């Protein structure tokens with residue numbers, strides 16, 4: 392490797408740091424959960440309240456999931472050492488695909504290593520140069536990348552702006568598009584805002600478009616029985632993508648669910664499916680167990696939404712400025728990027744782990760701390776965290 396090349400890479404790193412954009416990873420030494428142990432610069436902090444995991448149902452260290460994974464090693468082995476279509480499909484892969492499809496009200500589903508791969512896989516085999524895809528401007532990076540990989544004409548509308556969406560639909564129709572697909576996150580993860588599915592599906596019907604939703608921040612806990620944003624609004628969408636890496640245990644794995652011919656074609660043509668390894672049995676068995684727990688009742692969801700209501704009310708009473716909503720993503724608006732970092736650091740010193748988000752992840756001047764509720768947090772954890780927010784808020788001047 393030439394010195395010139397490495398020098399240029401180092402220069403980029405220096406610039407990232409100088410811009411205040413360097414991401415530094417804290418080391419967690421306990422299982423993921425409501426309280427965790429975090430080590431930083433050789434110092435260990437125990438019992439830190441964790442408010443930044445996508446662990447909505449608290450299943451990341453659930454005893455039943457761990458047992459299902461452990462048992463799988465004796466019965467099912469460790470790895471598959473194959474892609475699905477050569478010799479990597481077990482009966483349990485098909486079971487999980489059919490369970491997910493049933494849960495989501497679709498004909499079938501297809502598993503991927505991650506939802507990033509599912510979104511990377513879904514557009515290219517289904518849409519050609521004769522087609523159009525219309526994408527919300529705040530869609531997840533993996534949707535953006537997936538759309539880049541397909542040859543359809545691309546359109547974009549400002550986040551949840553239904554007037555713009557209709558304009559793009561008209562443009563695409565007038566441009567002679569054969570098929571039009573609208574692609575959106577079900578929940579926008581920086582704000583916790585819900586996609587306007589009733590309006591989107593009505594427009595789709597009017598212009599004969601398909602709707603694809605990435606429901607990563609909804610499946611398992613939003614809507615009746617946790618069936619996601621379509622169920623929440625009582626509407627139907629054509630194709631869903633999602634993850635096992637958030638509410639459904641938090642390990643890894645993604646999927647696409649939809650009509651049978653769509654899933655059948657993806658099994659033939661989706662490149663991340665054809666050319667990447669099959670999910671390990673432990674992940675599949677724990678995924679099936681996660682669906683058992685999600686389908687068994689509403690206790691975890693009830694805990695999650697009780698926590699969310701308590702947390703929102705507590706922060707509001709303290710005087711913080713929140714983005715309004717009903718999702719367990721609760722953004723605390725601070726405005727200034729530096730302030731969001733100072734606040735996150737002050738909270739960490741007080742035993743609360745949160746992440747500050749600032750430009751370019753969110754618009755300039757809209758820096759925030761994004762807190763996320765989960766079912767593993769107790770009332771005592773939340774009271775502890777509220778006290779810490781009060782103290783950190785005063786210390787940083789956010790609260791008077």
Ligand SMILES: *Cc1c(COP(=O)(O)O)cnc(C)c1O
Nearest residue numbers: 505506507531605607634636645
């Ligand atoms: C987390 C997330 C993904 C990526 O899911 P992985 O399974 O972790 O790859 C994709 N889309 C959205 C909207 C997400 O929030």
